[in-house]
Amino acid sequence: MISFDEARQVILDQARPLGRERVSLTEACGRVLAEDMRAPWDLPAWDNSAMDGFAVRSQDCQAAATLQISGYIPAGAQTHDRVEEGCAIRIMTGAPLPAGADAVVPVEEVAEADGTLTLTARVDPGQHIRRQGEDVARGEPFMPAGSRLRPDGINLLASFGQAFVPVFRRPRVAILSTGDELVELGETPAPGQIINSNSLSLAAAVRESGGEPLLLGIARDEVDCLRAKLAEGLKADILITSAGVSAGDRDLVREVLADLGVRELFWKVAIKPGHPTAFGVKDDCLVFSLPGNPVSTLMTFEFLVKPALGRICGGVDATKPSVRAVLRESTKKKKGRLQFMRVALTQEGDVLYATSAGNQHTGMVSTMVRAEGIAVLPADADRAEAGTLVEVHLLG
Incomplete structure (x- = not known):
């Protein structure tokens, strides 16, 4: 088991920008510039x-x-x-x-x-x-490589006649959910079955972070089925699996990935939720094996996968900003593990307070929906006391 900081560094060491391509300005919003842009003329062009x-x-x-x-x-x-x-x-x-x-x-x-x-x-x-050139002077760099293009940037590029722009290629991210209990959206679950919601939330998170999601569907807890699906996923730039990475007799994902030539760089991270997360590489494909509980899946994506996506997309920081807040209430935690706590935020005067958003069980997605941020509770204690100042990663 490695620490959270070690795990993230191992991942980032493997994440590199992909090749470049030129896209039309109408398709460029959200993409990351691959070259510095300089003004071909003054803007405005005249007084x-x-x-x-x-x-x-x-x-x-x-x-x-x-x-x-x-x-x-x-x-x-x-x-x-x-x-x-x-x-x-x-x-x-x-x-x-x-x-x-x-x-x-x-x-x-x-x-x-x-x-x-x-x-x-x-x-x-x-x-x-x-005045002529008071916005941007001819020859001036007005947008550096690594900038994520927003509507205002599109406006400026259009003002300089840039119909096509050089951007980093978006990573293709294969997403596979595993488990005999899963059915696809649109099917009626029988007793003991659940809908494959993880694939859809991961696809949304990938798209929000600048990647192109490729849904591989469901792999059953059986070696041949897993092998076929995982082999297909390894053709992408990134493969994300959910479930099947713990220590049960039907948790076969790591075993099959190893048989397919994936070099595992770590398994188990000192975090909660998300402890059984694994990460490996095969050729140029990064492989993230995430836990199956929905909140664990989303948390490990937010803190481990998303930073790598940002680097691959051109070096931008894809993570949400963070703030400092005071805990309203004391909470128990597992010593030795960094804990991610879903919180609501309230401002009172100059002080920002963080309060539990509800039940912290990793199956409680509604608590995630109600949360405005994720409080990061340090690993070196078994309790976080009320009044403690903590880092909170903002959501939304």
Whole structure:
């Protein structure tokens, strides 16, 4: 049995980014850039108006001054107009600033009549003007490799005409649930049977973390069935199994993986839940064998699989942020194991409190749903006392 930190380091040592590919900008949201992006031109490309209003010379704009309206520049126009002394040119948002102008007066700050305008507010040089290159200058790196693309990044890339972008390839993640008691979603469970919910939650978690889930269905607790399913899963970049890794006489996953050439790097981690987790490699495929209780499956994915997915997807941190919170109540735990406790969070003044979200049994998925975070209770004690400050990984 190894510690949580040791297990995670062993996993991360095996996780490396995959190859690169170019994808269309419409398909790029959520992907991770594989190259630094530099601006091919200034943004904005020219000085332009930030408001609907009038382009003016600020020196002509003393209090209550009256100016002659001498022209009109709509958005999208090219202009050779010039603002002459005592004049103003009507201008729309985004339109290029005419020569001679050093300010824009919004329409709300003038009184207009008979081709003239009278100023009703102070005018400062440079007001309401977007200067060429003030957002991003030509040649400037505006998005580094390793950035996960969000809608705002898509907007910026589109502004620079990037129809296709270089990204890291998404890992293909094969998911296999094991157990004679399982039936697929849509089937009616007979007495003693349960629906294969783990595959669906793992697929959702993989997709949320940037991978492409490949559902392999259910493998029965029988060597030949397991061998066929696991052999198929080993063709992926990552194989995740749930159940069949404890010490029972029908827990055959590790045995069959070994027969298929998987080199096991550890089995059993000093955590609760998730103690019987195993991890191995075959060629370039990473193999995670997770416990079968639903909460154990989700917890070990969150803390062991997800960091590896982030690295494989291009080095991004795929884990949720964490905060520090004060435990509301004391709780017993197993000494020698790091414990993950599902908690609800409440803020009182400057203090954030963590309270148990309910029954902590690893079959109680509803407690996971109600939880807002996972409190990490240190391994070196058999009790966590009320008032203790603990790290809480946020969910959602």
